[in-house]
Amino acid sequence: MESQFIAWLRERLPPHPLLRLGLGDDAAVLRLAEADECVLTVDLLTDHVDFELSEVDPRQVGRKALAANLSDLAAMASRPLAAVIALALPRRGGMDLAVQLYEGLLPLAEQYDLAIAGGDTNSWDGPLVVSITLIGTLTERGLLRRDRARPGDRIVVTGSFGGSILGRHFDFEPRVREAMLLMERYRLHAGIDVSDGLSIDLAHLVQESGCGAVVQTAAVPVAGDAHRFARQLADGSTPLDHALADGEDFELILAVPPDEAQRMLAEQPLEVPLTAIGRFVAEPGLWQIDAEGVQCRLQPQGWQHEF
């Protein structure tokens, strides 16, 4: 029952200094301190699309739903402040499921000192839906946008790509701290997180920026999972294909001026590797250059909601 669940959650949630008013009223009241702008993002995940509830621990689903949202804040170099969480729960076993979803996401919220400001918990005859809205602030270095990449900028990525379906799409670490640290120490022109796929998210970035990009395919950091997944499928796809198209890597693609990129790559200030995989160009579109220097169009591939 909804009121039982809310009672459980109020008991479970530690008080948070940002919350003047948390669960239990019609809305939450969040202290913003000196912030004069806030960053807002929402992500909705559904059973059979973003996860298969029958095949996973619901705690992983809860964690993923929050982590995917945090990745969107990372893509803005925003510091997370608070979350509101809306659930549509299958009628049968909904209370247990809700508890497990929260048990999965609360440790991540604590890790990022995120206030759980409120929620809406519903039951219905449909499959599980989890929708999380996050609010964040900007650091003093400002905002990392999608639409500011300039020709000549280097394409720099965090981590490695491909085959996240083998498990990484549940236990990835959103690049929140990494984005804030990079924004603090380097001049970044633009950035996006890779949720749909390295090539399609790069296409989103160049489209918003009104430019193009050339990817050196030999430089793309291919995840071990991409190799394993290509072997498992044995359908002729290569590990590189998976790195470019699989999605849910939740790494960052950054547009960095050449001198800054050089410094950043030399310093490697993160625990996760930074790699330059090409450069932005004036002509709109995506190209790839292979190890032999042959250049051709790169067809953006990845996840798109068709409706």
Add this chain to the structure above:
Amino acid sequence: MESQFIAWLRERLPPHPLLRLGLGDDAAVLRLAEADECVLTVDLLTDHVDFELSEVDPRQVGRKALAANLSDLAAMASRPLAAVIALALPRRGGMDLAVQLYEGLLPLAEQYDLAIAGGDTNSWDGPLVVSITLIGTLTERGLLRRDRARPGDRIVVTGSFGGSILGRHFDFEPRVREAMLLMERYRLHAGIDVSDGLSIDLAHLVQESGCGAVVQTAAVPVAGDAHRFARQLADGSTPLDHALADGEDFELILAVPPDEAQRMLAEQPLEVPLTAIGRFVAEPGLWQIDAEGVQCRLQPQGWQHEF
């Protein structure tokens, strides 16, 4: 296709002075001006629970989803600033449906000068889900909470109750301006909006406030719809039963000190009537007194999510 829909929406949305960055990036950036606190609320509506998509114009669904959320801000006496909107669309006809949902909610957003800051638009094989998160600010008179009703306060309500299922649950006006005006002119102790039902939401209010309430049933403003609905059902239920239990009236219940209540009722400062329907008492629980002065327990009834 998601990108086509986003292109349509970006075209459709007027620029909003509060939005430094709207649709098209990983997150939106909202100007908060001098606000040092914000109010956050989320509401998730699902097909077959909150509406029957096959029986209504999707524009009504879009409007209701936003209006129900606005009602939560009204219950805090908060001024709406911005919305983020997450959709799970059935795969077939999803683009048309998304357009119609927005066509229903956008006029209401414009009416309240609300910025549509962003969203997440998904497709899946399940029924329609609409989840809206609103962010608002507080006026100088502060916050209308649930947990501050005091014994002796009058129970004052806006509008009338019952039978909203006949249509009012789609075209109700959220009491946003009314709440701000009352908060500005009168000393209010507590408030809640009636989404689940007059008696159950009053029960929520007294539970949070640690007190009780006595309702004079003869004073409860019974909507014309409650009479019509009772006649239609012809199951022995009375119009008053419907006024107390139906829910989705989206009117306000306020706890007002007696002198203030007297002034407020005499002045009737709203277009919608204000009615005193009883008083708060020290002993926890709900009671009703009928026209003959007979007092008995009032069983809170209304909508509860069972899971």
